[in-house]
Amino acid sequence: MYDAIVIGGGPAGLQAALTLGRMHRSVLLLDSGDYRNGTVAHAHNLLTNDGVAPADLRSRARTELAKYPTVRLRDAAVDSVTPSGEGFTVTLTGGPEAHAARIIFATGMRDELPPIPGLAAEWGRRVAQCPFCHGHEFAGETVAVAIAGEHAQMIRLMLDPMVAEVVPLDPADLAAVDSEPDGLVLRMRDGSTRAVAGMFIGATPSQRAPFAERLGCRTLPSGGIEIDDIGRTSVPGVYAAGDMAHLATAAGPMVSLAAAIAAGQLAAVAVVRDQIASRMAPAGHAV
Ligand SMILES: Cc1cc2nc3c(=O)[nH]c(=O)nc-3n(C[C@H](O)[C@H](O)[C@H](O)COP(=O)(O)OP(=O)(O)OC[C@H]3O[C@@H](n4cnc5c(N)ncnc54)[C@H](O)[C@@H]3O)c2cc1C
Numbered sequence: 001m002y003d004a005i006v007i008g009g010g011p012a013g014l015q016a017a018l019t020l021g022r023m024h025r026s027v028l029l030l031d032s033g034d035y036r037n038g039t040v041a042h043a044h045n046l047l048t049n050d051g052v053a054p055a056d057l058r059s060r061a062r063t064e065l066a067k068y069p070t071v072r073l074r075d076a077a078v079d080s081v082t083p084s085g086e087g088f089t090v091t092l093t094g095g096p097e098a099h100a101a102r103i104i105f106a107t108g109m110r111d112e113l114p115p116i117p118g119l120a121a122e123w124g125r126r127v128a129q130c131p132f133c134h135g136h137e138f139a140g141e142t143v144a145v146a147i148a149g150e151h152a153q154m155i156r157l158m159l160d161p162m163v164a165e166v167v168p169l170d171p172a173d174l175a176a177v178d179s180e181p182d183g184l185v186l187r188m189r190d191g192s193t194r195a196v197a198g199m200f201i202g203a204t205p206s207q208r209a210p211f212a213e214r215l216g217c218r219t220l221p222s223g224g225i226e227i228d229d230i231g232r233t234s235v236p237g238v239y240a241a242g243d244m245a246h247l248a249t250a251a252g253p254m255v256s257l258a259a260a261i262a263a264g265q266l267a268a269v270a271v272v273r274d275q276i277a278s279r280m281a282p283a284g285h286a287v
Pocket residue numbers: 007008009010011012013030031032033034035036037040042043044045046076077078079106107108109111123124125128129133134208209241242243244254255256257258260
């Protein structure tokens with residue numbers, strides 16, 4: 001029986017495992033290899049790691065975790081998580097089970113892109129959704145903002161002191177995206193084309209894994225799992241971190257590597273705190 005099983009090997013889960021390992025808690029980290037930024041070549045806005053390849057970041061984190069003897073990492077997909085006895089049983093694809101007193105979910109979100117040919121190949125490269133992550137790289141160039149509604153104005157205003165020109169587009173008018181060595185050619189439904197350095201477009205996020213919801217963890221209107229200020233969900237013994245979870249007072253998660261890392265650390269601290277609280281003698285009792 002592990003002290004905790006961490007499900008998810010992105011920044012949130014890796015940091016949670018590191019914090020638990022440093023506290024000599026037995027922890028199993030399970031990772032199916034499905035990362036939200038799986039197509040990203042260079043991630044930005046992370047102190048000391050600006051421009052890092054996310055795969056390198058994960059690989060270095062795994063090397064660091066290997067120094068902690070109470071941490072076990074397994075590349076495996078989880079099929080189910082069910083309450084059992086004093087904790088939880090986690091079933092992996094293919095049948096094996098693992099047991100833990102507590103679970104940290106760090107299973108992330110998946111993004112559904114508009115079905116526009118050529119878009120997916122550029123996602124996280126020349127096509128992005130967040131100017132904090134991928135805006136500066138287009139400084140002085142022309143970018144398209146293919147986002148409908150109020151959000152489009154916000155993205156345009158974020159970009160306009162940064163880029164030479166913002167081309168507003170209705171995503172419904174976009175027929176295909178061609179990758180060129182120095183940018184994108186946008187093919188419109190009316191037959192016209194437009195060359196740009198990059199494009200911002202919206203994607204529809206949803207939970208990558210159903211387990212937290214199945215266990216009865218409260219879900220917020222954003223689709224995120226509700227957590228308190230240190231990562232506890234509404235179900236005792238179940239914690240969540242990273243893009244999949246946020247406080248009820250926030251409109252949504254802060255989608256970034258730094259925020260996911262911070263949330264993973266908090267959830268691990270919450271595990272340790274709750275573990276200790278359960279072992280402390282009630283006030284007035286000798287220990
Ligand atoms: C295109 C794009 C570009 C981005 N660029 C930046 C950037 O430049 N800078 C920045 O700060 N942020 C960036 N982000 C945001 C950043 O990538 C996310 O905020 C961050 O990756 C969230 O980390 P996470 O640990 O919550 O989830 P993820 O990194 O998505 O990890 C989820 C983990 O859960 C695992 N998992 C899911 N289901 C199962 C299962 N059934 N069994 C086992 N494991 C499972 C997955 O395998 C994975 O290991 C970008 C996001 C996108 C989409």
